[in-house]
């Protein structure tokens with residue numbers, strides 16, 4: 001149905017094609033963590049087998065090669081998201097959460113005072129809420145929230161009033177619960193008009209759609225490796241070099257300094273100023289390989305595939321089950337991702353997921369680290385199926401079939 | 413399907429659909445205690461009316477999955493009217509059934525006498541929850557109400573000790 005040859009592609013993902021006897025794996029939880037292809041595992045393996053050494057210090061050959069591979073991964077990742085200066089503006093972190101915390105600490109503590117306004121949205125992941133709530137407690141900043149509209153998109157009607165006088169506007173680019181892809185342009189325009197910087201949580205967008213941080217005219221962009229076919233333990237913050245220059249360091253230690261005396265230190269230059277200690281070298285290299293993989297398949301093809309598949313899924317699910325209520329916008333090539341959250345009338349999400357697991361179907365049940373959004377939706381939890389490039393109609397058909405067991409069990 | 417039917421016994425689904433002792437009690441004289449399952453956002457509120465060392469009445473509100481709700485409902489039916497020390501004994505038996513292997517991790521703590529393994533048959537309806545043990549993630553659901561109950565009884569004990 002789309003340009004992707006999913007059958008061939010799936011073969012490159014070891015966990016998805018392992019023989020599991022009579023219980024094949026139907027993996028519908030890529031929004032939580034995607035599966036890495038063999039190429040990513042090979043890149044990390046090859047690093048450890050042929051050239052592992054600590055980076056940036058050794059003058060011997062394998063240490064230089066380790067450094068070269070690490071820095072090559074940084075540049076690859078930077079180009080992937082359209083960074084104007086990939087070698088200076090991409091800071092490796094352990095995940096998106098740490099990237100956002102870096103902004104809250106290094107930029108936030110340096111720039112925010114009591115009463116300053118930070119604007120977030122009601123659909124944020126805890127990763128883009130709690131760091132700011134912590135600053136609220138510490139500094140007395142004021143938090144405001146862009147509300148969710150009835151169409152499951154952010155309601156921008158009151159945007160100008162909301163962001164007036166704000167110092168930072170932080171929004172997710174794509175919701176990990178609703179599948180909403182946020183229209184960033186008006187938010188960025190309003191934020192910049194009032195002098196605020198813009199932080200975008202790209203954890204759910206970078207794996208699925210082409211990102212261009214320069215064209216989007218944003219200031220900070222956070223992503224996480226394990227949702228974009230990479231390993232766990234690696235993520236990144238991109239920020240405009242001018243901003244990074246003015247920010248104090250985040251964590252202190254080795255690697256992030258250019259000089260240390262007993263009475264003081266001089267921070268290193270970008271990007272290492274923000275990378276204290278030995279970085280996750282193999283993981284960064286693995287993420288570089290994931291970026292190569294995504295580029296080779298093509299973000300446009302991935303996006304088109306997911307749009308078609310989410311359309312198929314929504315149609316099948318709602319046609320087969322009156323008791324399903326979907327929390328998310330209608331299919332749309334630009335404004336909707338492959339995340340499907342739903343309520344199954346009369347059955348708690350935990351029970352739905354438990355029953356599906358018996359058929360080897362992996363979906364997530366819970367608040368998805370977005371408790372304020374759950375309150376807005378008026379539920380304690382949802383069941384969430386999320387799609388990626390390696391999913392196809394057979395996975396959706398399995399989900400639809402598995403839900404029949406849920407219905408049978410709970411209506412008996 | 414067999415494992416599933418072991419988890420979702422008919423009696424469990426019955427308590428889920430028609431929970432016993434649901435509602436609230438006026439506070440005071442009743443004592444109110446909350447329990448949360450941070451994993452899934454489930455929450456439970458228990459209202460306890462303890463008089464002269466007897467759990468005269470209790471009501472339960474909140475929301476959650478079939479396992480947490482039915483466990484709470486069965487618990488309420490089992491403990492209502494019991495002397496508090498018998499309630500504690502039942503809690504220990506139930507939690508012993510809910511451990512994956514051997515006695516609970518906190519067994520042997522000064523205020524937590526070690527319990528012998530419990531024969532689920534002696535627990536009446538509650539024995540139906542035994543199937544949960546095969547699904548370790550769900551044990552937290554099954555014990556949510558019981559932990560809240562223990563906490564509530566402890567708070568009442570401390571309160572009345574302080575008042576004495």
Ligand SMILES: Cc1ncc(COP(=O)(O)O)c(C=O)c1O
Nearest residue numbers: 095096097125127176203204224
């Ligand atoms: C929108 C969003 N932001 C941030 C995160 C945090 O990612 P990580 O846990 O890798 O830091 C997630 C992951 O669930 C997410 O979905």
